[in-house]
Amino acid sequence: LQTFPLTMPNGPISTKLFDLAKKYIPGGVNSPVRAFRNVGGDPFFVQRAKGCRIWDVDGREMIDFVGTWGPAILGHAPIPILEAINNAAKEGVSFGIPNPYEVKMAQTICEWVPSIQKVRMVSSGTEATMSAIRLARGFTGRHRLVKFDGCYHGHSDSLLVAAGSGALTHGHPDSAGVPPAFADLTSVLPFNDEAALEELFEKKGHEIAALIVEPYPANAGLILPKPGFLQKLRDITTKHGTVLIFDEVMTGFRLAKGGVQELEGITPDLTCLGKVIGGGMPVGAFGGRADIMDYLAPLGPVYQAGTLSGNPVAMAAGLAQLRELDKQKGYAYLEEIGQVMEDAVLDVLKKKGLNYRWYRKGSMFCLFFTEKEVHNLHDAKTSDLASFRKFFHHCLDNGVYFAPSQFETGFISMAHAKADMDRTAEVAAAALAAL
Numbered sequence: 001l002q003t004f005p006l007t008m009p010n011g012p013i014s015t016k017l018f019d020l021a022k023k024y025i026p027g028g029v030n031s032p033v034r035a036f037r038n039v040g041g042d043p044f045f046v047q048r049a050k051g052c053r054i055w056d057v058d059g060r061e062m063i064d065f066v067g068t069w070g071p072a073i074l075g076h077a078p079i080p081i082l083e084a085i086n087n088a089a090k091e092g093v094s095f096g097i098p099n100p101y102e103v104k105m106a107q108t109i110c111e112w113v114p115s116i117q118k119v120r121m122v123s124s125g126t127e128a129t130m131s132a133i134r135l136a137r138g139f140t141g142r143h144r145l146v147k148f149d150g151c152y153h154g155h156s157d158s159l160l161v162a163a164g165s166g167a168l169t170h171g172h173p174d175s176a177g178v179p180p181a182f183a184d185l186t187s188v189l190p191f192n193d194e195a196a197l198e199e200l201f202e203k204k205g206h207e208i209a210a211l212i213v214e215p216y217p218a219n220a221g222l223i224l225p226k227p228g229f230l231q232k233l234r235d236i237t238t239k240h241g242t243v244l245i246f247d248e249v250m251t252g253f254r255l256a257k258g259g260v261q262e263l264e265g266i267t268p269d270l271t272c273l274g275k276v277i278g279g280g281m282p283v284g285a286f287g288g289r290a291d292i293m294d295y296l297a298p299l300g301p302v303y304q305a306g307t308l309s310g311n312p313v314a315m316a317a318g319l320a321q322l323r324e325l326d327k328q329k330g331y332a333y334l335e336e337i338g339q340v341m342e343d344a345v346l347d348v349l350k351k352k353g354l355n356y357r358w359y360r361k362g363s364m365f366c367l368f369f370t371e372k373e374v375h376n377l378h379d380a381k382t383s384d385l386a387s388f389r390k391f392f393h394h395c396l397d398n399g400v401y402f403a404p405s406q407f408e409t410g411f412i413s414m415a416h417a418k419a420d421m422d423r424t425a426e427v428a429a430a431a432l433a434a435l
């Protein structure tokens with residue numbers, strides 16, 4: 001702002017910035033969820049972020065459980081990442097020619113995630129899933145795609161598809177501008193429903209190129225697979241010659257070195273990554289079986305490319321993040337501090353006599369404002385959204401920032417300490433009491 005002074009009317013600075021932003025940016029935001037439409041009110045604008053805290057342009061300080069929607073696993077602006085970015089940038093910001101950082105990143109990914117024999121870097125999670133699907137279609141020579149209701153895989157045409165009225169009907173576009181012909185090729189199933197899965201594969205298995213799934217769906221709140229469900233996906237796709245794609249953009253490197261596939265002991269054919277591997281820079285990746293990956297240009301017939309793919313500064317940032325996670329025994333700490341939060345939340349719920357559903361895996365969590373167990377999007381939608389909105393705003397007004405929607409996952413970082421969890425529990429307890 002010092003470099004680019006803005007001319008603004010008087011009033012709280014966030015409000016003024018939002019008014020100005022709405023003049024020049026559709027809806028005032030560069031990604032819709034930031035507009036606070038699900039909770040009402042206007043978004044705040046961030047001045048800076050450090051550790052587990054953010055400060056808005058009006059000087060308010062908040063404990064942050066969004067962590068830039070997942071990437072900030074070490075906390076905001078960690079010194080090792082800042083140094084890595086600085087050192088890499090000094091040598092050049094982008095080359096468009098192979099560089100050593102991207103090789104180190106590919107090697108690290110393949111070592112940490114054993115199902116990935118070869119990997120290609122891209123610049124977002126959307127690019128990763130879009131490219132993995134084209135690759136699966138090119139490899140199998142088939143066109144149909146299967147996804148699950150409530151799983152989000154970015155905003156490419158084939159994936160912005162919602163469930164039709166019956167399990168076997170084709171999906172329908174979930175956004176204007178998605179041609180129905182794309183949606184026709186995408187079948188959408190309820191998560192955790194083995195019967196619907198079997199029925200679909202029985203009828204259409206021979207035409208299904210790929211099944212894509214968030215193994216722990218984290219874009220409808222946080223939903224966990226029923227025992228055996230992921231193995232069922234592995235078995236049925238193997239049986240029908242379908243490529244199994246795990247979208248671990250959210251979970252990859254966040255829950256374990258090898259992601260959900262390590263925790264659950266399932267080996268997908270392809271894996272999509274993003275968020276944590278970029279250390280906050282725009283990075284995605286997709287990789288898996290070498291025989292499938294070798295279908296990519298320049299070796300094979302499936303075209304895929306990117307001007308900024310494998311960008312040296314982004315690779316350096318991501319590598320620094322992964323190195324620190326390993327060095328600081330990150331996953332053990334995140335489980336420990338996650339348990340502290342869980343104990344506090346369950347204690348608060350008990351004291352308030354509330355049976356709301358709480359789900360957590362390591363540093364990912366969701367409190368659904370419903371008493372129903374949540375196994376799929378349909379269950380998640382039984383949540384009391386009016387109460388969630390009140391809870392969200394009470395917490396925000398008292399310095400705790402949760403994601404501005406019931407249908408999002410919360411993220412804990414290595415910068416969250418017990419004192420932050422104690423303060424959060426205090427605020428959350430008051431917020432629930434005020435409902």
Ligand code: PLP
Nearest residue numbers: 124125126152153154247249250
């Ligand atoms: N896949 C999953 C599981 C995601 O959560 C997201 C984003 O939230 C994406 C893909 C898309 O990633 P990006 O926003 O980097 O395009």
